[in-house]
Amino acid sequence: MDETIEARFVNGDPQAMRDLYRAHGAALFGAAYRILGDRTLAEDAVQQALIQAWRAADRFDPDRNIAPWLVTITKRCAIDVYRKEKRHRADELADYDAAVVAPGIETAWDVFRVRTALKQLADAEREILVLTHFTGMTHEDAAQHLEIPLGTVKSRSYRAYRKLTKLLAELEEGEQ
16 A cells, blocks of 8 residues: 555655645645745745745644644744844835935924834734735735735724824924
8 A cells, every 4th residue: 555645754755745746735825825925935935834844844643634734834934924024024115115214304203203103003004004004905804914804904903094194193282
């Protein structure tokens, strides 16, 4: 009787890894793409996931279906890629904002006030505002990207804009 792909994978057979990729690569890419929304980043996440899976192969039970295990690793890798990319983009935005704001002190002050108000929002609300307002995502895109219901995105967005308006008004009152 032929060994299963899972058994060959656990035993370190490199061909088993190629077979697993052929069998599950599209599903893994789909899982990563749903989280990242970017083809190149999703491909990177899948590659990282397969490397992690290969390194942990000896800990996998070959009597179980390997697909859920691979998808879980891929999702975790995609989240790591997202966080790394988010930090990288935040650094780029800071550099970009500094370059754009330089011409006028009033503009710099306005940007400072908005950033100060944004920092006072809950993380979940701030994340929604950044995705929908600053990166231009629709509520639907943000919901899919964050893997949360559309209604949750809309309610967080509404609350965040209300709080932001109030915070900016309070900052303006304090200046007078």
